[in-house]
Amino acid sequence: MKKPNKISYKHCGVDMGKADAFVEDLKPYARLTSRPEVLGGIGGFGAFCRVPEKYEDPVLVSSTDGVGTKLKLAKLTGRFEGIGVDLVGMNVNDVLTTGAEPLFFLDYFAVGKLDRKMMVQVVKGIAQGCREAGCALIGGETAEMPGLYRNGDFDLAGFCVGVVERKGIVDGKEVRPGDALVGLASSGFHSNGFSLVRKVLRDDFVKAHAEEILRPTRIYVKSILSLIKKGLPILALAHITGGGFLENIPRVLPKGCGARIHVGSWPVPRVFRWVEQRGRVEVKEMHRTFNMGVGMVLVTRKEKALKVISHLSKCGERAWVIGEVMKGEGVTIQ
Numbered sequence: 001m002k003k004p005n006k007i008s009y010k011h012c013g014v015d016m017g018k019a020d021a022f023v024e025d026l027k028p029y030a031r032l033t034s035r036p037e038v039l040g041g042i043g044g045f046g047a048f049c050r051v052p053e054k055y056e057d058p059v060l061v062s063s064t065d066g067v068g069t070k071l072k073l074a075k076l077t078g079r080f081e082g083i084g085v086d087l088v089g090m091n092v093n094d095v096l097t098t099g100a101e102p103l104f105f106l107d108y109f110a111v112g113k114l115d116r117k118m119m120v121q122v123v124k125g126i127a128q129g130c131r132e133a134g135c136a137l138i139g140g141e142t143a144e145m146p147g148l149y150r151n152g153d154f155d156l157a158g159f160c161v162g163v164v165e166r167k168g169i170v171d172g173k174e175v176r177p178g179d180a181l182v183g184l185a186s187s188g189f190h191s192n193g194f195s196l197v198r199k200v201l202r203d204d205f206v207k208a209h210a211e212e213i214l215r216p217t218r219i220y221v222k223s224i225l226s227l228i229k230k231g232l233p234i235l236a237l238a239h240i241t242g243g244g245f246l247e248n249i250p251r252v253l254p255k256g257c258g259a260r261i262h263v264g265s266w267p268v269p270r271v272f273r274w275v276e277q278r279g280r281v282e283v284k285e286m287h288r289t290f291n292m293g294v295g296m297v298l299v300t301r302k303e304k305a306l307k308v309i310s311h312l313s314k315c316g317e318r319a320w321v322i323g324e325v326m327k328g329e330g331v332t333i334q
Contacts, residue, residue: 029127047138084125089217091160099170100162102135112149172236185318186295200279
């Protein structure tokens with residue numbers, strides 16, 4: 001009787017040798033992001049990080065997010081490093097809205113088949129994003145799942161933990177009608193609205209304009225923390241992600257307060273015009289789906305707005321007064 005062939009995990013499509021090699025590849029990039037609070041390195045079952053000693057009454061803030069279908073355009077164009085920055089940006093900017101300093105970051109990388117070259121590009125981007133945000137890349141998970149993803153398909157998710165002094169939490173409670181809305185320039189689409197982008201823009205057009213369409217998410221951490229350190233009043237912060245202006249700004253306003261946005265008070269990058277015109281997308285829908293060139297909205301006292309903008313300019317940000325808080329609910333685009 002013929003003996004059955006021996007079966008290994010590798011025969012099932014999972015190459016542990018490549019996975020181990022990839023972990024070694026990412027260690028140098030992780031070391032570039034290290035903070036003094038991090039204990040140990042990549043590779044253990046768990047990662048350790050102390051709370052910085054400067055905090056008297058620290059509160060931890062967490063966020064998790066992914067990159068969405070922007071991954072498909074990264075695959076189409078072969079540009080992978082930027083989506084690593086996107087992954088970090090979507091998480092650290094969320095944590096930042098509370099006034100928190102991002103401490104550490106972890107990633108989850110799921111693939112159909114390990115592609116070491118592509119994956120190293122992504123991790124380089126993650127490390128770059130962590131350096132921009134001042135947080136440490138302390139671990140993650142790589143899962144090769146040929147039964148769930150086709151070859152070439154993959155998904156990314158990230159997890160970030162930050163810390164803020166309890167008395168310094170930005171919670172929007174002090175916002176009142178008449179306060180100014182200051183918009184900070186985005187770098188483009190960031191990582192939201194790509195299902196609509198892919199529906200409207202042809203593949204050949206995307207390839208021809210890949211640098212603009214896939215430009216990585218702008219990370220606002222150091223600029224906003226600099227404002228806080230300066231003592232300039234930040235009453236609320238809204239990260240303009242999925243849901244655009246209409247859904248994200250109300251999340252940080254107290255009951256009885258709405259917002260009025262003045263269209264035309266900031267320059268809108270042409271990538272948004274491409275989608276609006278080619279897809280015949282209504283103005284309200286554009287502001288519900290995209291950041292329209294404003295990646296973060298800051299609420300401050302009206303009389304302090306110009307000082308806030310001046311300081312942001314010194315930090316390398318472009319910013320404008322784009323509207324004001326008003327009595328009522330929701331967001332008015334006019």
